[in-house]
Amino acid sequence: MQKVERVCPNCGTANPYESAYCRKCGTNLTSTNLPARRGTNSPARFRAPAGIALVVSASAFLARLGLKLLARQVLPRVKESITKKPEPKEIKVAPREEVPDTVIRGWRAWSVRKGEDESSGSEKFEWRINSRGKK
Numbered sequence: 001m002q003k004v005e006r007v008c009p010n011c012g013t014a015n016p017y018e019s020a021y022c023r024k025c026g027t028n029l030t031s032t033n034l035p036a037r038r039g040t041n042s043p044a045r046f047r048a049p050a051g052i053a054l055v056v057s058a059s060a061f062l063a064r065l066g067l068k069l070l071a072r073q074v075l076p077r078v079k080e081s082i083t084k085k086p087e088p089k090e091i092k093v094a095p096r097e098e099v100p101d102t103v104i105r106g107w108r109a110w111s112v113r114k115g116e117d118e119s120s121g122s123e124k125f126e127w128r129i130n131s132r133g134k135k
Contacts, residue, residue, distance in 0.1 A: 100128035 005014045006029045008022035015022055020030050104127040111120040 098130055101131045102129040103127070104129070 004017045006017055006019065007014055008025060008027050008029065010027040011022060011025045013022055013024040015029060021028055105125070107122065107124050109120070109122040112118070
């Protein structure tokens, strides 16, 4: 068996047939002078061709303006960043150390006594001797 419902002319809600008022908006469903149903949320349609022409021409103008802005400001920066050569990095070369012909390594110790004072110590040493082209 089919269920009969009353549809609210104000909000479109389905209500049981026995109810006298809409459960969503409270509109009287038994009244003979019911208000006309509200329109949908669809956008309004342009009826005048002048309105359509205005919207289309404004859109075209803004598109051209955007392209000009893009061509004047953004594209030169992109082109510059693409064609710009990276700066060469400085390569630091350590000075070449001369290789000595002879190296003398040693260790020395000392002790000095001067009156009541006494001094002593030790150290390692290394002498590098270059002949500077002499053979």
